[in-house]
Amino acid sequence: MWTYLLRRLLATIPVMLVVTVVVFLMLRLTPGDPAAIIAGDAATSEDIQQIREKLGLERPLLVQFGIYMQNILRGDFGDSFYYKRPVITMVADGLEPTLSLAVFTIVLACLIAVPLGTLAAYKSGSWLDRLVMGFSVIGFSVPVFVIGYLLIYTLSVKLEWFPVQGYQPIAEGITGWAYRLILPSSALSVIFIALIARMTRTSVLEVLNEDYVRTARAKGLSQFKILTRHALRNAAVPIVTIIGIAIAILVSGVVVTESVFVIPGLGSLTLDAIQGRDYPTVQALIILFSLFYVAINLVIDLLYTLLDPRIRY
Amino acid sequence: MSEIISRESVESQQFAERPSIWKRLLRNPSVIIGGLLIAIIIAMVPAASLLTSLDPTEISPRNRNKEPGYTMTLRDDEGTRYKVIARMGTDKLGRDVYTRVVYGARVSLVVGVCVALTSVAVGLLLGLIAGYFRFADAIIMRIMDGLMAIPSILLAIALVSLSGASLLTVIMAIVIPEIPRVVRLVRSIVLTIREEPYVEAAISVGTPTPKILWRHVLPNTIAPLIVQGTFICGSAILLEAILSFLGVGIPPETPTWGNIMAEGRDLFQIYPHSIFYPGIFLTLTVLAINMLGDGLRDTIDPRMSKEI
Numbered sequence: 001m002w003t004y005l006l007r008r009l010l011a012t013i014p015v016m017l018v019v020t021v022v023v024f025l026m027l028r029l030t031p032g033d034p035a036a037i038i039a040g041d042a043a044t045s046e047d048i049q050q051i052r053e054k055l056g057l058e059r060p061l062l063v064q065f066g067i068y069m070q071n072i073l074r075g076d077f078g079d080s081f082y083y084k085r086p087v088i089t090m091v092a093d094g095l096e097p098t099l100s101l102a103v104f105t106i107v108l109a110c111l112i113a114v115p116l117g118t119l120a121a122y123k124s125g126s127w128l129d130r131l132v133m134g135f136s137v138i139g140f141s142v143p144v145f146v147i148g149y150l151l152i153y154t155l156s157v158k159l160e161w162f163p164v165q166g167y168q169p170i171a172e173g174i175t176g177w178a179y180r181l182i183l184p185s186s187a188l189s190v191i192f193i194a195l196i197a198r199m200t201r202t203s204v205l206e207v208l209n210e211d212y213v214r215t216a217r218a219k220g221l222s223q224f225k226i227l228t229r230h231a232l233r234n235a236a237v238p239i240v241t242i243i244g245i246a247i248a249i250l251v252s253g254v255v256v257t258e259s260v261f262v263i264p265g266l267g268s269l270t271l272d273a274i275q276g277r278d279y280p281t282v283q284a285l286i287i288l289f290s291l292f293y294v295a296i297n298l299v300i301d302l303l304y305t306l307l308d309p310r311i312r313y
Numbered sequence: 314m315s316e317i318i319s320r321e322s323v324e325s326q327q328f329a330e331r332p333s334i335w336k337r338l339l340r341n342p343s344v345i346i347g348g349l350l351i352a353i354i355i356a357m358v359p360a361a362s363l364l365t366s367l368d369p370t371e372i373s374p375r376n377r378n379k380e381p382g383y384t385m386t387l388r389d390d391e392g393t394r395y396k397v398i399a400r401m402g403t404d405k406l407g408r409d410v411y412t413r414v415v416y417g418a419r420v421s422l423v424v425g426v427c428v429a430l431t432s433v434a435v436g437l438l439l440g441l442i443a444g445y446f447r448f449a450d451a452i453i454m455r456i457m458d459g460l461m462a463i464p465s466i467l468l469a470i471a472l473v474s475l476s477g478a479s480l481l482t483v484i485m486a487i488v489i490p491e492i493p494r495v496v497r498l499v500r501s502i503v504l505t506i507r508e509e510p511y512v513e514a515a516i517s518v519g520t521p522t523p524k525i526l527w528r529h530v531l532p533n534t535i536a537p538l539i540v541q542g543t544f545i546c547g548s549a550i551l552l553e554a555i556l557s558f559l560g561v562g563i564p565p566e567t568p569t570w571g572n573i574m575a576e577g578r579d580l581f582q583i584y585p586h587s588i589f590y591p592g593i594f595l596t597l598t599v600l601a602i603n604m605l606g607d608g609l610r611d612t613i614d615p616r617m618s619k620e621i
Contacts, residue, residue: 286467
């Protein structure tokens with residue numbers, strides 16, 4: 001187990017190396033002076049010269065990469081030219097809204113999708129099953145901003161049940177925080193409900209044909225116990241895998257949702273940085289989001305051993 | 314004896330009754346509904362000038378922000394006035410939303426098809442190399458793992474913003490994050506196929522490697538790649554719309570569904586039509602492509618339908 005963990009951790013190094021190389025080359029291979037791009041449109045020639053020296057742009061590409069990696073490993077992603085602040089503190093500021101949105105969405109999606117998928121498998125072939133499957137096809141195809149605007153228009157503008165847009169920090173009261181997260185999370189969770197419900201249905205359906213489920217039925221166990229104790233527990237590995245994939249692809253949805261609902265998180269920070277051509281910030285965000293993706297994959301792999309004792313490394 | 318004969322006859326009967334691939338496709342409801350919807354949207358491309366008489370980029374300050382159904386008064390080149398009903402209303406510059414939605418189908422389809430073809434072609438080449446040549450495998454797959462780790466939307470917006478927004482850069486920016494998924498698929502197929510007895514036989518009689526790849530490996534990748542290409546087409550259309558919507562895609566004057574929605578954002582609470590109409594078209598297009606993809610997977614590539 002420990003050697004596996006160590007091997008798995010070591011395997012993330014080449015992945016992150018490729019990510020940093022891609023980010024590094026992206027700036028170097030675009031036409032134009034990287035220092036001028038990093039410094040931004042309003043920079044003076046001294047600013048540009050200073051950045052050029054800091055990044056070692058006069059030196060060979062390999063040396064430049066060394067300097068760049070050294071800075072990243074120290075956690076120094078440079079300063080945002082736009083806000084004149086270290087990038088890392090700006091990322092820290094955007095973390096709470098983004099994490100709130102992401103966690104709220106995934107919890108909501110799991111709470112709806114897992115029971116729905118289990119029921120669809122239990123009643124496979126029924127109208128409920130067809131409804132769930134039909135919803136999952138549609139859920140894959142409706143873009144999150146279309147759902148978002150539909151929810152805002154009907155529930156906020158017309159019915160005035162919810163605030164239109166915005167975010168309230170958790171420190172200012174948990175009810176207001178949750179209240180404002182309901183709409184954005186609902187919009188974002190649709191695609192994940194579709195994804196998770198479909199996978200839950202498939203894997204529970206497979207388990208329900210197993211002999212031990214028949215035995216459980218024969219000894220007179222209630223349907224609820226069969227579904228939760230036997231079916232869901234044995235179907236857990238693929239379900240957890242798909243939830244992991246969902247968390248990993250959540251990032252794209254977060255960027256769009258934050259834009260639609262005006263939430264001041266990492267997604268909005270990314271867009272502001274792109275539009276302001278604030279390259280140090282973009283660079284840091286890409287690397288940190290990729291690190292998050294790699295970490296999630298690691299956690300899923302480790303969860304397998306907890307969920308299914310037959311899997312040993 | 315009689316038992317054997319009857320079994321054989323049953324088997325040959327089953328074999329004879331197995332309908333051709335086209336018949337099976339035409340029996341699949343997902344393929345029919347999805348295919349019909351796509352056919353209608355594709356037909357909008359050559360028929361655009363028949364469906365609307367207006368120019369999608371023509372600005373008309375008098376007709377700004379009108380509700381759907383409003384009768385616009387416009388002047389033609391000679392200055393004579395004529396009336397046109399704005400079926401889907403007008404945007405904040407007085408352009409006809411219906412006309413822009415009709416022309417927007419072009420961009421979406423071009424992006425979807427180009428991205429699907431390019432990423433499948435590049436992914437196929439890299440996947441064949443990675444699957445067949447051990448020394449290249451490690452290098453290619455590490456690069457692909459790294460590319461997969463970067464969220465596709467972030468990679469795409471960073472690429473577009475660095476190289477300047479145009480149709481070509483948007484296509485390239487969507488292709489790059491899609492390539493690793495194709496490479497992984499092709500590589501896994503190649504790894505299975507090269508263990509097959511007929512490939513081993515071909516190697517043992519000294520068939521040159523390019524011929525093995527072409528005659529034995531490539532045909533096995535076609536069905537999964539058609540399915541994968543369909544899904545890539547759908548997600549590319551979606552991603553293009555997201556990029557345009559976020560203001561980092563194709564230049565705003567070009568009518569694309571994402572751009573129409575982006576322009577409708579400020580006044581959305583009063584005039585939701587310029588978000589909803591392109592949104593409906595976008596959703597239906599992606600839905601149609603995904604349904605077609607589901608149907609294709611179930612009919613021509615049953616191996617994949619066991620995974621999600």
